[in-house]
Amino acid sequence: MSGMIERLPGWPALPDLFGWVEAGLPGVHTAPGTHGIRVEERLTEGTYVLRAELPGLDPTKDVEITVTEGVLTLRAERSEETTEKHRTEFRYGTFTRSVRLPAGARGDEATAEYKDGVLIITIPVPEAKTGTRTIPVRHV
Template structure:
């Protein structure tokens, strides 16, 4: 793509930021105006559910709120604008939020979180044998 930009120097200024456009989603379907999504990675290994979230440039002690309610993990963060004048920025400021349904049997009350190098990692234990399916016997009368 860099070759294309070299051949068409006006291309970046005439086309919208496609990555930002895709992140913004379809107009009218965004959960709340001014709220940005959070990019995440999920994994499940050895009875532990892990969610990693990209949150560079925040202070996790005061700018992050994590909660678990009825099997849904909700992550909210806020990044404020620095007061220095900027010629151009593609950074996103404001409120960021993401809600994720935890696996069946996850122990949200035992969740823990660690922030390192701009990535927040939340781990939630999920006991072996937890299943979303329950067999219900039928009695014949």
């Protein structure tokens, strides 16, 4: 075989390592038939902030944000047509990303804003009060 890696018939070629790093392992963050969304997460001073790259979308029509049982799901649909002198190009697809929110996050108080192709979702995460409680023991 002289140093070449042969692909077995019927098996797809492996995706490049960079693609796995960017999108995560297949099936972990995205649903089948969808594309991943690049995100940054930050938790500081009682606030969770998620920034997502979504250029070229109309956030009022193309973006859906849901929070269910501590999981934030971001879904976007893109349908774009570019027409030049002798050709037309369509770019479309469904993009999705789900992330587990930090413990205590108040998803029902989330806010979102879109600027310059970046969606910013902010969710309050109040600091948990960790007081000490003494439990009396009853003698029976």
